[in-house]
Amino acid sequence: MLVHKLKNSGLEHVAIIMDGNGRWAQNQGRPRLFGHQAGARRVREIVESCPELGVKYLTIFAFFD
Structure with a gap:
């Protein structure tokens, strides 16, 4: 369901903080x-998965200690 919503959302940039x-x-x-x-x-x-969802830009921040 989330994938379907993302495919049709027009969302181009996703940022993830890990x-x-x-x-x-x-x-x-x-x-x-x-x-x-x-x-x-x-x-x-x-x-x-980003190309399938139409996401052109992906930003990932990864933190660790």
């Missing part, structure tokens, strides 16, 4: 690296 992947992993009892890898996989999915 923060907390390491903390998320630690809360799951996993190493921080697991969270960073999960975040990287999600970024790949988003980047690959």
Whole structure:
């Protein structure tokens, strides 16, 4: 449903702020690296989906400590 809305929205620029992947992993009892890898996989999915959705510009801010 969200994909359908985005396809027809005319949206050209998406900005994503990533923060907390390491903390998320630690809360799951996993190493921080697991969270960073999960975040990287999600970024790949988003980047690959942008052309299909008509998104021309993608800005990603990734924070880690």
